[in-house]
Amino acid sequence: MEKKNIDWSNLGFGYVKTDYRFVSDFKDNAWDEGRMTQDETVVINECAGVLQYAQTVFEGMKAYTTQDGRIVTFRPDLNASRLADSARRLEMPVFPEDRFVEAVVNTVKANAAYVPPYGSGATLYIRPYMFGTNPVIGVKPADEYQFRIFTTPVGPYFKGGVKPLTIRISDFDRAAPHGTGHIKAGLNYAMSLHAIMDAHTQGYDENMYLDAATRTKVEETGGANFLFITKDGKVVTPKSDSILPSITRRSLMYVAKEYLGLEAEEREVYLDEVKDFAECGLCGTAAVISPVGKIVDHGKEICFPSGMDAMGPVTQKLYETLTGIQMGRLEAPEGWLKVI
Ligand code: PLP
Numbered sequence: 584m585e586k587k588n589i590d591w592s593n594l595g596f597g598y599v600k601t602d603y604r605f606v607s608d609f610k611d612n613a614w615d616e617g618r619m620t621q622d623e624t625v626v627i628n629e630c631a632g633v634l635q636y637a638q639t640v641f642e643g644m645k646a647y648t649t650q651d652g653r654i655v656t657f658r659p660d661l662n663a664s665r666l667a668d669s670a671r672r673l674e675m676p677v678f679p680e681d682r683f684v685e686a687v688v689n690t691v692k693a694n695a696a697y698v699p700p701y702g703s704g705a706t707l708y709i710r711p712y713m714f715g716t717n718p719v720i721g722v723k724p725a726d727e728y729q730f731r732i733f734t735t736p737v738g739p740y741f742k743g744g745v746k747p748l749t750i751r752i753s754d755f756d757r758a759a760p761h762g763t764g765h766i767k768a769g770l771n772y773a774m775s776l777h778a779i780m781d782a783h784t785q786g787y788d789e790n791m792y793l794d795a796a797t798r799t800k801v802e803e804t805g806g807a808n809f810l811f812i813t814k815d816g817k818v819v820t821p822k823s824d825s826i827l828p829s830i831t832r833r834s835l836m837y838v839a840k841e842y843l844g845l846e847a848e849e850r851e852v853y854l855d856e857v858k859d860f861a862e863c864g865l866c867g868t869a870a871v872i873s874p875v876g877k878i879v880d881h882g883k884e885i886c887f888p889s890g891m892d893a894m895g896p897v898t899q900k901l902y903e904t905l906t907g908i909q910m911g912r913l914e915a916p917e918g919w920l921k922v923i
Pocket residue numbers: 643803804805806807808827828829830831832866867868869
């Protein structure tokens with residue numbers, strides 16, 4: 584397979600048009616068989632449900648080239664089931680989970696020339712998504728939908744690669760109790776745009792959102808879950824019904840226990856106790872594990888002992904083990920890698 588002539592090592596996290604995308608339409612209560620197309624444009628009615636009332640959900644995953652030259656994706660069955668949960672919450676039809684995985688495989692295969700080579704530091708980001716297409720003017724769900732998957736080669740999500748991030752406590756809330764914080768819907772990201780632009784203007788890389796009800800507990804950032812390491816080397820991650828159940832985070836908790844012999848706990852994390860942790864990181868498909876060096880709470884700085892130069896030692900081990908599994912350097916647990 585001849586690779587495209589792309590400067591893989593200098594890619595940022597952006598959109599690059601690749602050759603093929605998968606499309607399937609839902610009409611008369613059924614999904615059609617779907618097709619691969621070279622057309623990257625979407626033409627829909629001016630009154631489409633997605634344009635009026637934001638009826639859209641999505642997923643994010645990656646394809647990797649392993650050390651021995653295979654192309655793999657990481658736990659796509661979990662993305663399939665999370666997209667199904669997201670769809671149900673927004674009254675959208677579920678795209679069958681086995682067909683989701685098959686379509687991901689076929690889309691990556693069709694764009695194999697864009698899967699970055701092993702060791703380049705880049706990966707192929709895969710974006711499955713679904714939206715209401717027919718005219719909707721009263722507030723109600725659409726009757727017709729489109730499901731699509733496109734791919735784009737990407738580099739690191741945060742500029743500066745693995746330099747520890749500085750984040751601030753946001754005064755804006757991300758998700759209401761009993762709201763939609765636990766699903767991957769465009770609406771959760773639309774509402775974070777003002778907060779992230781404001782954070783950047785003030786010199787911060789990201790926002791730490793707190794629970795909207797009491798503003799005492801750590802939730803997540805706009806695009807990743809938190810991981811903390813205690814001074815005695817335990818992994819702690821916030822438990823909340825209003826954060827996205829990150830597949831990276833779930834995988835890291837397993838890796839911490841089963842590969843590294845660490846204690847790993849999912850529990851409520853109070854803002855008050857954050858100053859006592861030794862390390863902090865953001866985890867997600869796009870973020871992988873990005874270290875956090877400093878959290879600023881209205882001018883009051885919480886500086887982690889791991890500092891602003893490099894990842895903390897436990898975070899580093901988690902990072903190496905997870906990426907080692909994804910890139911085929913370490914043996915993966917049964918069912919984690921789907922070979923393309
Ligand atoms: N939290 C939010 C809000 C996200 O957008 C993402 C990205 O998908 C994550 C967490 C991490 O989830 P995952 O590890 O499944 O990519």
